[in-house]
Amino acid sequence: MKILVALDQSPFAVTVLEKAIALAKQQGAALSIMTVAEDFLDLGDYLDVASASDKIFAATKAAAQNYSDHAKAAGMNAEIVVEQGVSPADLIIAHAANKGIDMIIMGHQGKKGLSKYLIGSVAGRVVSHAPCSVLVIR
Template sequence: MQILVALDQSPFAATVLEKAIALAKNQGAALTIMTVAEDFMDIGDYMDTEKVTEKLLADAKAKADAYVEAAKAAGLTANVLVDQGTSPADLIIEQAQKGGFNLIVMGHQGKKGLSRFLIGSVAARVVAHAPCSVLVIR
């Protein structure tokens, strides 16, 4: 079994990672940790976004390294994927398809805290379009 855990840089991501690690250990599954740095290049006509985009990617890479270390501390070796784009949901779905994952684990809301939804917009899109099962952690 292959599990893809999609994490943002929110405080809740640690809880999602903890659940994914426990599940991977229980199932004897391979765990891949994915973070997505948002890319604001599509609004480049209005402002210089290159430095912001670079900073977001560096932050995502640093957080991904910390997530891998947390998995290692829990006794699990994890692969890591860091991607960048304007749609985190599309990148997660694409990675799930390319990687042949059996399960995606993700949080119900990300760092934006869209309280008007019961499930975050990224999670909802992944659930609707993923090629595999999706476990949404609340």
């Protein structure tokens, strides 16, 4: 069994990771940790997008390494996947399809307030379009 845990950089992400580790151990599953550095291409007229994207990617990569270290300390080796793009949900869905993932685990928190309703929930989109089961942690 292959489990993909998709994490953002919120404080809730560690809770999601811990539940994913416990389930992976229980099932004898391989665990992959995925983080997505979100691109904001529509801001290119207002700021140096390349510089901002590089900083966001570096922070996302560092977070992924921290999550991997956390998993290792819990006795679980996990593959790290760091992607960059405009739609985290689409990247998570594509990775799951390409790698034959059996289950995606992710948190319900993320975008808040008005942006959640204007852009749509990442978890909601993944649940609707994923090629496998999705466990949403509350």
